[in-house]
Amino acid sequence: MKSAIGFIGLGNMGGPMAANLIKAGHKVTGFDLAPASLEAAKASGVTIAASAIDAVANADIVLTMLPNGKLVLDVWEEIAPHVKTGAFVIDSSTIDVDSARKAHAIFAGTDKITLDAPVSGGTMGAEAATLTFMVGGPAAAFAHVESFLQAMGKRIVHCGDAGAGQAAKICNNMILGISMIGVAEAFVLGEKLGLSHESLYNVASTSSGQCWALTTNCPVPGPVANSPANRDYKPGFMTSLMLKDMKLSQAAALSSGASTPLGAEATQLFDLFEKLGHGNEDFSAIIRFLRGDHLGK
Numbered sequence: 001m002k003s004a005i006g007f008i009g010l011g012n013m014g015g016p017m018a019a020n021l022i023k024a025g026h027k028v029t030g031f032d033l034a035p036a037s038l039e040a041a042k043a044s045g046v047t048i049a050a051s052a053i054d055a056v057a058n059a060d061i062v063l064t065m066l067p068n069g070k071l072v073l074d075v076w077e078e079i080a081p082h083v084k085t086g087a088f089v090i091d092s093s094t095i096d097v098d099s100a101r102k103a104h105a106i107f108a109g110t111d112k113i114t115l116d117a118p119v120s121g122g123t124m125g126a127e128a129a130t131l132t133f134m135v136g137g138p139a140a141a142f143a144h145v146e147s148f149l150q151a152m153g154k155r156i157v158h159c160g161d162a163g164a165g166q167a168a169k170i171c172n173n174m175i176l177g178i179s180m181i182g183v184a185e186a187f188v189l190g191e192k193l194g195l196s197h198e199s200l201y202n203v204a205s206t207s208s209g210q211c212w213a214l215t216t217n218c219p220v221p222g223p224v225a226n227s228p229a230n231r232d233y234k235p236g237f238m239t240s241l242m243l244k245d246m247k248l249s250q251a252a253a254l255s256s257g258a259s260t261p262l263g264a265e266a267t268q269l270f271d272l273f274e275k276l277g278h279g280n281e282d283f284s285a286i287i288r289f290l291r292g293d294h295l296g297k
């Protein structure tokens, strides 16, 4: 079914996601604070609204794709009185679980249906419509929007009730942050032991050390032809975004009482790496820090 979409936040992710909705035949009305984002969205066929309120006024489905939880709450508060009866309101930003639950609560007791639906797959996934959506909210609402989300993604997973999508996203990314550091440490140790990158890769990639950080985003150049290490760590997935997600995982661990000592340690390491000026590099570049490259070793 073709729908009228109100899309707020047309940046690196939201822009291409909105473009894919247009390709799928939906009518998208969008709003962003940045003129450059608006211009790019207009070029891909988005009708530009004068405000967030105008963007949602006639929408069957509202989507937000914003930098953080505070902005999502601000925007949802602002648009709430103007969203159409029976409309779906979906946030695909990566935000903390507590803010996600507060966002759902803004519409509690109304006839609007809310879902948190953060994504993984990065800007390349947003452009290619191959994102994974992790969705939190009522099962009936999920069933209703699943095919709509398929215009932007290839895997749409219902994770549970309100906030469960964000919970799945930060748990997954905490695994990723920790495992990348583990893989990088193993390559640095192998280097000291005189082991070639290829030998370690050939063994670990086919045995119990196998993981995405090794076989897709390998932190050394060579074994995986298109991993960011082969292009001087041009992202990929920027260190600053990895750090954001690691911090969200630690905020959730604190508020839920979970013990995540490796998550805490990995967060510290990415924090230090970013403070050394590497926030815009792919997060696999952390291997340079672990190797001591910043010390001129």
Ligand code: NAD
Residues within 6 Å of the ligand: 008, 009, 010, 011, 012, 013, 014, 031, 032, 033, 034, 037, 052, 065, 066, 067, 068, 071, 075, 092, 093, 094, 095, 119, 120, 121, 122, 123, 237, 241, 244
């Ligand atoms: P971005 O900074 O490129 O885009 C965010 C957009 O929101 C900007 O264009 C900004 O002008 C706009 N914006 C901010 N406040 C606004 C407001 N009040 N009203 C309207 N527009 C507003 O960020 P991005 O890379 O597109 O990321 C968006 C979200 O997706 C973040 O939560 C991020 O963590 C998540 N995410 C990003 C990636 C990635 O690889 N970039 C991957 C997965 C998830």
